[in-house]
Structure formats: structure tokens, C-alpha cells
Amino acid sequence: xxxxxxxxxxxxxxxxxxxxxxxxxxxxxxxxxxxxxxxxxxxxxxxxxxxxxxxxxxxxxxxxxxxxxxxxxxxxxxxxxxxxxxxxxxxxxxxxxxxxxxxxxxxxxxxxxxxxxxxxxxxxxxxxxxxxxxxxxxxxxxxxxxxxxxxxxxxxxxxxxxxxxxxxxxxxxxxxxxxxxxxxxxxx
Numbered sequence: 001x002x003x004x005x006x007x008x009x010x011x012x013x014x015x016x017x018x019x020x021x022x023x024x025x026x027x028x029x030x031x032x033x034x035x036x037x038x039x040x041x042x043x044x045x046x047x048x049x050x051x052x053x054x055x056x057x058x059x060x061x062x063x064x065x066x067x068x069x070x071x072x073x074x075x076x077x078x079x080x081x082x083x084x085x086x087x088x089x090x091x092x093x094x095x096x097x098x099x100x101x102x103x104x105x106x107x108x109x110x111x112x113x114x115x116x117x118x119x120x121x122x123x124x125x126x127x128x129x130x131x132x133x134x135x136x137x138x139x140x141x142x143x144x145x146x147x148x149x150x151x152x153x154x155x156x157x158x159x160x161x162x163x164x165x166x167x168x169x170x171x172x173x174x175x176x177x178x179x180x181x182x183x184x185x186x187x188x
Contacts, residue, residue, distance in 0.1 A: 040109070041179040043101050049179045051105055054098035055169065061091035062132060062162045066155040072147050081143040084151065088136040091158070095129050105179065112178055121172055124165040131158045 041049035064087040072080035135154040139146040172178040
């Protein structure tokens with residue numbers, strides 16, 4: 001009798017192994033919330049969001065300031081102090097332009113405005129703009145004297161804030177599809 005039960009169990013095991021149950025697709029309950037829909041960019045050129053196009057400039061320039069400060073520290077060449085000053089100016093101005101487009105998107109588009117992650121990105125971006133502005137103002141009178149130690153410290157802080165702010169911005173785009181034309185049902 002036990003041999004028959006063991007044989008039946010083995011047959012059932014083989015059948016279960018061949019017919020593996022499908023894993024149910026997980027769904028995000030936030031996707032179903034109407035207040036979070038409608039996250040397409042309204043400030044765009046030919047469907048390309050301006051904010052996403054503009055943020056590359058302050059990001060690159062913030063890291064250029066840090067690089068130029070490090071080169072100045074290493075070489076003592078005043079050229080690098082001037083490069084850092086101009087890069088700080090460019091990072092601040094382009095950050096303002098990108099910030100204006102991002103702020104308008106945040107305030108106009110309901111689906112963006114209703115996400116707390118959007119506000120986190122906004123607050124970090126305002127903090128970053130403050131640091132970039134301070135870094136530039138510090139260098140206006142004397143680029144060389146401003147580099148060590150405070151200019152370099154502000155550049156390090158700006159680079160760190162740029163990374164964190166950019167990561168949050170990328171999370172908005174890639175995880176929440178903010179600023180894209182894809183809907184929540186189009187997620188991979």
C-alpha cells in the first residue's frame with residue numbers, strides 16, 4: 001500500500017514540476033490613483049522635455065568646477081582657478097534655467113505635483129542651486145584666493161548634491177515615468 005502511495009506522489013511531483021504556476025504580476029497601487037496620472041511634460045520641444053535636456057549642463061559644469069579646483073590645487077596654475085570660476089558661473093546660470101523649467105513642470109502638471117518624490121527632487125535642486133551660487137559668488141573677486149579651502153569644499157558639496165539630486169531626478173523618470181509619454185500600464 002505504501003509503494004502505491006509513493007508512486008502516486010512521485011507522479012504528482014512530476015506533474016507539478018512540469019506545470020509550474022505562473023507568478024502573478026505585481027501592480028503598483030499608486031498607478032491606479034487618478035491624482036498621480038497625467039505626468040507627461042508640458043514644456044517640451046517635439047515631445048522632448050526641456051528640463052531633461054537642460055539639466056545636463058549644470059550637472060557637467062558642477063563636476064568641471066570640482067575638477068578645475070583639484071587641478072589648481074595640484075598645479076598651482078591660475079588658469080585652473082579661472083576655469084573653475086567660469087564653470088561655477090555656468091553651472092549656476094544653467095542650473096537656474098533648468099530649475100525654472102522643472103519648477104514650472106512641478107507646479108503645472110498635477111501628476112508630477114502630487115508625488116512626494118517630485119518635491120524631494122525640487123528641494124534638493126534648490127539646495128544645489130544655493131551651493132552653486134555661493135561657489136560662484138565666492139570666486140567673483142579673486143578666483144585664486146577662493147579655491148582653497150572654501151571653494152574646494154563648496155565644489156565637493158556641489159558634486160555630492162549633484163549626484164543625489166540627479167539620482168532622485170532619474171528615479172522620477174525611470175521608476176515613475178515622470179515627464180514621459182508612457183503610462184503606468186506600459187511599464188516593463
